[in-house]
Structures are given as structure tokens and as C-alpha cells.
Amino acid sequence: MNTQIIKIDEENIDMEMIRKAGEIIRLGGLVAFPTETVYGLGGDALNADSSRKIYAAKGRPSDNPLIVHIANLEALFSIARTIPAVTFKLAERYWPGPLTMIFEKTDKVPSQTTGGLETVAVRMPSDRIARALIEASGGYIAAPSTNRSGRPSPTVAKYVIEDLDGRVDMIIDGGEARLGLESTIVDLTGEKPVILRPGYITKEMLEEILGSVEMDRTAFEENTSQPPKAPGMKYRHYAPRGNLTIVEGELEQVRNFINRELRNSEDQGSRTGVIATDETAGSYRASSIKSVGRRKDEVQIARRLFRILREFDDEGIEVIYSESFEGRGVGQAVMNRLLKAAGHQVIHLEKGSNSE
Ligand code: TXA
Ligand code: MG
Numbered sequence: 001m002n003t004q005i006i007k008i009d010e011e012n013i014d015m016e017m018i019r020k021a022g023e024i025i026r027l028g029g030l031v032a033f034p035t036e037t038v039y040g041l042g043g044d045a046l047n048a049d050s051s052r053k054i055y056a057a058k059g060r061p062s063d064n065p066l067i068v069h070i071a072n073l074e075a076l077f078s079i080a081r082t083i084p085a086v087t088f089k090l091a092e093r094y095w096p097g098p099l100t101m102i103f104e105k106t107d108k109v110p111s112q113t114t115g116g117l118e119t120v121a122v123r124m125p126s127d128r129i130a131r132a133l134i135e136a137s138g139g140y141i142a143a144p145s146t147n148r149s150g151r152p153s154p155t156v157a158k159y160v161i162e163d164l165d166g167r168v169d170m171i172i173d174g175g176e177a178r179l180g181l182e183s184t185i186v187d188l189t190g191e192k193p194v195i196l197r198p199g200y201i202t203k204e205m206l207e208e209i210l211g212s213v214e215m216d217r218t219a220f221e222e223n224t225s226q227p228p229k230a231p232g233m234k235y236r237h238y239a240p241r242g243n244l245t246i247v248e249g250e251l252e253q254v255r256n257f258i259n260r261e262l263r264n265s266e267d268q269g270s271r272t273g274v275i276a277t278d279e280t281a282g283s284y285r286a287s288s289i290k291s292v293g294r295r296k297d298e299v300q301i302a303r304r305l306f307r308i309l310r311e312f313d314d315e316g317i318e319v320i321y322s323e324s325f326e327g328r329g330v331g332q333a334v335m336n337r338l339l340k341a342a343g344h345q346v347i348h349l350e351k352g353s354n355s356e
Contacts, residue, residue: 003167013128028043029053034130038177076122098184121185157173196228244345246323265319266286272317272318288312
């Protein structure tokens with residue numbers, strides 16, 4: 001398949017291009033497009049064939065449901081069977097934005113889009129290119145992140161092209177994603193709201209509106225007996241090609257430990273990388289040292305993490321160590337993704353233990 005790659009400026013949107021892209025989706029084709037979280041691989045959410053094509057292009061198991069993207073609240077009424085009252089409060093505050101809500105679905109949504117589930121995940125993105133495209137496409141775009149299954153989600157078009165060139169009809173380059181981490185997913189179909197995937201909209205932010213909210217345990221634990229409620233969270237995910245290990249403990253100890261391990265790996269001929277912070281980057285020795293930003297700036301860390309993981313791949317880095325980050329606020333989402341990227345490979349250094 002010949003993939004058309006076009007650039008669109010969010011500040012000055014070329015509506016003729018958007019019309020073309022919308023037509024591709026209406027006719028059952030696929031268009032990769034920017035959102036404020038990560039790039040999405042879009043097809044008509046109400047067309048079962050389009051959803052099948054999305055799974056094939058992404059190399060994704062078809063039991064893993066897709067998020068349906070809408071551009072206005074009215075669109076929700078024809079795809080959600082029951083809409084709890086809190087939906088409107090959440091929507092007022094966080095839509096358009098990086099929040100996905102789960103509802104019972106109507107028959108209008110094919111089961112191919114929802115991976116066979118009777119529920120549907122819905123999000124209204126804030127990115128203006130995404131919104132224009134949704135409107136031009138008929139109002140409902142099913143879109144997973146554009147990464148080939150298992151890889152870190154693309155936040156810049158370069159990595160969308162790497163993963164999808166030749167597999168979709170069009171790729172829209174809209175620059176770097178503002179947030180860099182996928183949406184928070186909250187399930188509203190049970191007795192209590194449950195966060196299935198943490199994100200930029202934090203538990204605290206949801207609790208301001210919903211009262212108490214639960215976090216699906218499987219978001220942070222590896223071997224729980226129950227399967228995750230968001231089927232996608234059970235697959236190995238976000239992984240760079242190199243072997244990634246997270247090191248937890250007092251910063252000084254962590255630094256010493258990582259430097260020692262890096263030296264060993266380099267001695268064995270491996271190319272090494274470190275995920276550091278502005279505070280620590282100068283004290284490492286590795287083939288590639290990348291700072292995610294200031295340690296306290298979780299929003300910045302969230303924005304840079306996936307891109308850094310992909311850059312290590314570009315550089316052929318084989319062994320990667322990462323510092324651990326504060327699991328508060330957006331940091332909770334950062335640690336959720338980092339743990340999955342590392343396949344839960346974590347080394348915990350005991351306080352005061354001799355790390356040299
Ligand atoms: O920010 C985002 O949400 C991005 C952009 C493109 O909008 N999309 C995204 O989609 O992250 P994806 O497919 O990579 O992740 C969707 C997650 C998966 O883990 C999937 O299992 C879960 O949402 N999900 C979708 N529908 C669901 C449902 N009905 N019930 C439970 N989980 C669902
Ligand atoms: Mg994904």
C-alpha cells in the first residue's frame with residue numbers, strides 16, 4: 001500500500017487536506033493522526049471492516065478493544081446505551097481532553113471495534129487536527145496508539161512513519177504530541193468508578209468530581225490472579241528493544257549502582273543507556289544518557305518518556321537503566337508505563353546498603 005504522508009499545522013489547519021483524510025476514513029481506509037496524548041491509527045469506528053484493518057495494520061490481537069474518538073457530546077448518545085449522570089460532570093471538566101470513559105455500548109458499535117465486549121471506550125480529544133478529522137470522517141474514529149503492538153507509543157510522526165509506512169492510506173504529521181502519554185481510562189459501568197489505565201488526568205482530579213475512585217490493581221502489579229479490566233494492559237507493552245531495568249532507592253545509591261552496572265555491560269561490549277533526570281544526568285557514564293527533565297516535573301517526564309525509549313532503539317542501545325520516579329499525580333502514569341516497558345524488572349536498593 002502506498003502511504004501518503006502530509007504535514008498539517010494545528011495553528012493553521014489545511015481543511016482541504018482534512019476533507020481528503022476524512023474521505024479516506026468514510027470509505028473504509030486508515031489514517032494515522034496526531035492527538036494531544038499520542039498519535040492514533042484511525043478508522044471508521046462504526047465499520048467492522050475498518051476495525052479489522054486497524055488490528056491487521058497494528059499487528060494487534062483482535063480481543064483488545066479500540067477507543068472511539070468523538071468531537072462533540074451529542075455523538076455519545078448514539079453509541080452509549082446508558083450514560084450515568086457523572087459523565088456530564090466529567091465531560092464538562094475534562095472533555096475535550098485526555099480522558100477516556102467506558103459505557104455499555106449500543107448496537108451501532110460493531111463488536112469488532114470493542115474486541116467482542118459489550119462496552120465501549122469513548123474519548124473526545126482536544127487536538128484541533130484530531131477534532132477536525134473526526135468531524136470530516138462522520139463523527140466516530142476508532143483509534144489505538146499507532147505503535148506496532150508492544151512498542152512505545154509514538155509522540156512524533158517520525159515513529160508513526162517507522163511503524164506504519166505502507167500499512168495505512170495516510171499519515172498526518174501534526175508535530176510533537178503535547179502530553180506524550182495515553183489518556184486516563186475510567187470505567188463507569190460498575191458500582192464504583194475504576195481507573196483502568198492511569199494518565200494525565202490523575203486519580204485526585206477524578207475524585208474531585210466522583211468522590212472515591214478505585215485503581216485497577218493490575219495497573220502496577222505484575223502477577224495478580226485477576227486479568228486486567230482493560231484487555232490491552234495484559235500484553236507486554238511500551239518496550240524498547242534494549243533490556244530495561246528500573247532501579248529504586250536513595251538517589252546517591254541508585255547512581256552508584258547504575259554506574260557500576262553500566263561499566264560491567266560496557267566491558268562486555270554492550271551499548272548502554274540511562275534514563276536520568278536533569279539533576280543526575282551529568283554523573284553517569286554510558287553510551288547514551290537521556291534526561292527526562294527535572295525530577296519534580298512529572299508532566300515533563302510524561303511528555304518525554306516514550307520518545308526517549310524510541311530514541312534508544314534508534315541508537316541501538318542494548319542495556320538500559322532507569323531511575324525510578326515519584327508515583328504521585330501524573331507520576332503514577334509515568335511509573336505504570338515505565339514498569340510495563342521494563343517488563344516489571346525492578347531492582348530495589350535497601351537504604352544504607354553498600355552499593356559499591
Ligand atoms: O490517548 C489515548 O487513549 C490514545 C489516543 C490515540 O487517543 N489511544 C490509545 O488507544 O491509547 P490504545 O488502543 O493504544 O489503548 C486503549 C486501551 C487498551 O488497553 C484497551 O484494552 C482499553 O483501552 N479499552 C478499550 N476499550 C475498552 C473497553 N470497552 N473496556 C475496557 N478496556 C478498554
Ligand atoms: Mg496503545
